[in-house]
Amino acid sequence: xxxxxxxxxxxxxxxxxxxxxxxxxxxxxxxxxxxxxxxxxxxxxxxxxxxxxxxxxxxxxxxxxxxxxxxxxxxxxxxxxxxxxxxxxxxxxxxxxxxxxxxxxxxxxxxxxx
Amino acid sequence: xxxxxxxxxxxxxxxxxxxxxxxxxxxxxxxxxxxxxxxxxxxxxxxxxxxxxxxxxxxxxxxxxxxxxxxxxxxxxxxxxxxxxxxxxxxxxxxxxxxxxxxxxxxxxxxxxxxxxxxxxxxxxxxxxxxxxxxxxxxxxxxxxxxxxxxxxxxxxxxxxxxxxxxxxxxxxxxxxxxxxxxxxxxxxxxxxxxxxxxxxxxxxxxxxxxxxxxxxxxxxxx
Numbered sequence: 001x002x003x004x005x006x007x008x009x010x011x012x013x014x015x016x017x018x019x020x021x022x023x024x025x026x027x028x029x030x031x032x033x034x035x036x037x038x039x040x041x042x043x044x045x046x047x048x049x050x051x052x053x054x055x056x057x058x059x060x061x062x063x064x065x066x067x068x069x070x071x072x073x074x075x076x077x078x079x080x081x082x083x084x085x086x087x088x089x090x091x092x093x094x095x096x097x098x099x100x101x102x103x104x105x106x107x108x109x110x111x112x113x114x
Numbered sequence: 115x116x117x118x119x120x121x122x123x124x125x126x127x128x129x130x131x132x133x134x135x136x137x138x139x140x141x142x143x144x145x146x147x148x149x150x151x152x153x154x155x156x157x158x159x160x161x162x163x164x165x166x167x168x169x170x171x172x173x174x175x176x177x178x179x180x181x182x183x184x185x186x187x188x189x190x191x192x193x194x195x196x197x198x199x200x201x202x203x204x205x206x207x208x209x210x211x212x213x214x215x216x217x218x219x220x221x222x223x224x225x226x227x228x229x230x231x232x233x234x235x236x237x238x239x240x241x242x243x244x245x246x247x248x249x250x251x252x253x254x255x256x257x258x259x260x261x262x263x264x265x266x267x268x269x270x271x272x273x274x275x276x277x278x279x280x281x282x283x284x285x286x287x288x289x290x291x292x293x294x295x296x297x298x299x300x301x302x303x304x305x306x307x308x309x310x311x312x313x314x315x316x317x318x319x320x321x322x323x324x325x326x327x328x329x330x331x332x333x334x335x336x337x
Binding site: 094097098101102104105106108109 | 148151171172173174175176177179183186187190191194283
């Protein structure tokens with residue numbers, strides 16, 4: 001079996017990310033549910049990279065020429081979704097922090113001024 | 115009219131103290147100073163300089179949120195304390211407090227009063243061009259003709275606060291406020307003020323101006 005350079009990079013990267021997930025789970029920075037999701041994502045990439053032939057019927061079905069093209073499209077879709085989710089969450093957090101900081105500032109003055 | 119002066123402060127040090135002192139010479143009402151999480155000794159200087167000064171309320175953001183957020187905290191506090199109108203002044207001393215009585219007079223007749231600078235005098239070229247372009251765009255989209263879109267020397271009465279309340283936390287507050295005044299057809303007056311450009315690295319940068327420009331269509335369609 002010939003291993004392509006891109007396969008090797010994806011393989012190493014998936015391993016690295018799985019190790020990262022394990023470390024963050026051990027540090028309790030992500031919960032069991034979050035760890036499961038990320039293990040599925042990176043484990044899935046590891047599996048696809050190791051056995052690309054399992055996806056070949058899907059490549060043909062979706063009219064892609066190469067598995068690599070399907071991979072690119074899938075990666076872009078996932079990235080766009082993650083970016084959108086992050087944007088929404090960061091906005092929400094910013095608003096909550098601004099509200100909290102403002103309320104704290106007002107409370108402190110109200111307490112100090114007689 | 116119970117007018118409260120609001121001064122948002124961020125890393126202005128002694129300048130903020132000088133500004134507050136200058137305001138106190140002219141204004142005998144409440145002054146709210148909001149330190150927006152300054153990294154320097156601005157807050158300590160202000161606390162030391164105005165300890166026991168009942169006319170002044172000093173608020174502090176635990177972290178830096180931006181000028182818009184500091185203005186919002188100041189306005190919220192002022193209205194809780196019974197202000198009928200608020201007037202914003204920059205802490206770096208670029209806004210001359212001698213216009214406060216004129217603002218007060220105008221606020222008695224108009225719910226919103228914007229300060230405007232003579233665009234030919236002392237304003238850096240890039241700011242001047244950006245200001246003119248943005249003013250035209252806002253005029254076309256919101257039907258509000260303003261001489262100076264970016265001047266932070268402005269005031270409004272309590273009854274319009276909920277209508278023109280801004281969401282911008284950093285720069286762009288003045289533009290957002292103007293778009294809301296235009297959209298809601300609120301009567302306003304413009305008052306000529308002189309401005310001193312003290313620090314060219316502070317205030318609205320070119321990138322801030324570009325961000326503000328991209329926000330204008332958003333305020334038109336969404337807000």
